[in-house]
Amino acid sequence: MDWKLTKSLYIIVFLLMNIALLYIYVYEHRESVNEIEQSPDILSRTDINMSNIEEYEPVEMNILTGAVEDFSSQDVLRQEVEPEHVRGTEIVVEFEESGPTMVERNLENYTDEYVYRGEEYKYDEMMSTGDRFIFNQVYEDFPIFNHEAARIIFEGEGRQVKLMEQTRLTNLQENEYTLNIQAKPPVEVVEELYVSEEISDEAVINDARLGYYIILSGDENVMLRPKWELNITDEGETRTLYVDATTDSGEIIESE
Structure with a gap:
């Protein structure tokens, strides 16, 4: 195109x-x-x-204009993300017993400390549910709403996170x-x-x-x-x- x-x-x-x-x-x-x-x-x-x-x-x-980030093409990810978690335009992490808990504050801390560019995402209370927590990517503190290309999703059973999926937009500019x-x-x-x-x-x-x-x-x-x-x-x-x-x-x- x-x-x-x-x-x-x-x-x-x-x-x-x-x-x-x-x-x-x-x-x-x-x-x-x-x-x-x-x-x-x-x-x-x-x-x-x-x-x-x-x-x-x-x-x-x-x-704004931007591009969907292809994580597999980023050399820097080799130092920050395990290669087996990279699936093209997604980072997918499956947890067993060592993952974070399905609590807002815990997931905010986990996102800031352990997720790739996690500081660029904010918790979306409106769209989150008990077993599905959503963090939207932000641009100058404004959230990018309701789109699969710019968010982190934590899914879990009970208090335990079972799956994390991340997507990201890059080169965002006016x-x-x-x-x-x-x-x-x-x-x-x-x-x-x-x-x-x-x-x-x-x-x-x-x-x-x-x-x-x-x-x-x-x-x-x-x-x-x-x-x-x-x-x-x-x-x-x-x-x-x-x-x-x-x-x-x-x-x-x-x-x-």
């Missing part, structure tokens, strides 16, 4: 798509836009609960063809979800995290867009949604 050509074509399509989306946003959804602009405190007229959301500190973000844009505050994203009837006026926003989501993945290369991850309980159902943090594309991705 010619990645440079693919990336250039993607940028062109991306720009055209955003122009089209801007047209739709301005002309076809004028009533919704006016409602938000004229009522900046629109959520105060609902019972939407955002008390769990921390105060937002404005930050500028950009689209896209040279796009600009840094200030991320929208979570209250604005929630307003958009409410106005578009994606959530009701009684929704509870359990958590909101700012990070990156992989939107384009080739054989080796990836492109990531800034996203808000919102965990929402609404009408008896809990969902995790990923919403664009710097554009008004209207794209909403729901975690399976």
Whole structure:
């Protein structure tokens, strides 16, 4: 695959798509836009609960590009990882009785001390379960959400870890063809979800995290867009949604 050509074509399509989306946003959804602009405190007229959301500190973000790391091609790994644990783009370790325990703090310490580039990963409480602990790779402290190419998974039975799988993105950098844009505050994203009837006026926003989501993945290369991850309980159902943090594309991705 010619990645440079693919990336250039993607940028062109991306720009055209955003122009089209801007047209739709301005002309076809004028009533919704006016409602938000004229009522900046629109959520105060609902019972939407955002008390769990921390105060937002404005930050500028950009689209990222990177590559899926092939561990088998890294000479440095020969000193840090046992060769039998390397399986191309994965590091897989099977434990018997000497492995770590399925406790968050223990796995955080183990990841920092014993896992290859472990300091680049952070525990994902939202996506972890009792027998499956997930650590997301981060870029400048922002997590890379919900993708098999940028995380560590610990699986276990009871308190004992039985298996660790690691993947990693390398050469992460801001896209040279796009600009840094200030991320929208979570209250604005929630307003958009409410106005578009994606959530009701009684929704509870359990958590909101700012990070990156992989939107384009080739054989080796990836492109990531800034996203808000919102965990929402609404009408008896809990969902995790990923919403664009710097554009008004209207794209909403729901975690399976």
